[in-house]
Amino acid sequence: MPSVILENGNKITYDDIGEGTPVIFVHPPGMGRHVFYYQQKLKDHMRLIIPDLSGHGDSSRVDSNNVSVNYFADEIIHFMDKLEIEKAVLCGYSAGGAITQFLSIYYKERVKGLILFGGYPAVLNTFLQWEHKVGAFMVKHHRRLLAQILALSHTKNKKLQKKLFHHMLKSQKSVWYKYYQEVLQTNLIHDLNKINVPVLLMYGTKSDLINKYNTYFKEQIRRYRIVYFKHTNHQVPTKRWKLANAEIERYINGTIDHKKS
Secondary structure: OOEEEOOOOOEEEEEEEOOOOEEEEEOOOOOOHHHHHHHHHHHHOOEEEEEOOOOOOOOOOOOHHHOOHHHHHHHHHHHHHHOOOOOEEEEEEOOHHHHHHHHHHHOHHHEEEEEEEOOOOEOOOHHHHHHHHHHHHHHHHOHHHHHHHHHHHHOOOHHHHHHHHHHHHHOOHHHHHHHHHHHHHOEOHHHHHHOOOOEEEEEEOOOHHHHOOHHHHHHHOOOEEEEEEOOOOOOHHHHOHHHHHHHHHHHHHHHHHHHHO
16 A cells, blocks of 8 residues: 655555546545445546545554644645645545535635535534534543444445454544544534535435535535435445445546546
């Protein structure tokens, strides 16, 4: 697996497979790059770049006091610079979507498209706030149990469960915790109208805590497509990967690459 050293000395480990339009995937707190295991099957249709953010997986440990949504956004930009990628499609899953939305708003010259799995621009309702707070608490006090719960909830594939579990245990506890806390405090709602790229939003119909946030995207974003997957919770990248991958392929081929012609 390749890695690069950024200007600040951080090592970022990543998967880089396929050719064509570059798509950079951003994982949620703790989970690391293997949560996009099934998206690697898109390698025949686009270039897939899937990093472990710093403090996660096989990337460098860092000072958690510096961690924020802005910090990770800057990291993605420096990572793109190292790979000599001028513009990329960004794909964020869950809380990772806060980073990709931030980039689409404040670094729009580097973004050619935005894909969100279960995306939300803020954490407003009590139950979603509770989920983030419980996640942060579990990281501090029961990290192995949290890793096990997340692995089991994402897939029935025993091999992938094991991969996810052990990769999560590599993540730096303080960074995992701070990532939850920073997303909890982030509110991008009033800046969504600055996103000027086409957006693909994918939700599970059983994830009511999150999919209701699509209202904010509908109100402020000019070009978007929303897809709902029936009988599915929040874990769309792993539980509905075939349908989700088909939507990503359609988005890249029909929306992003179409603009080249």
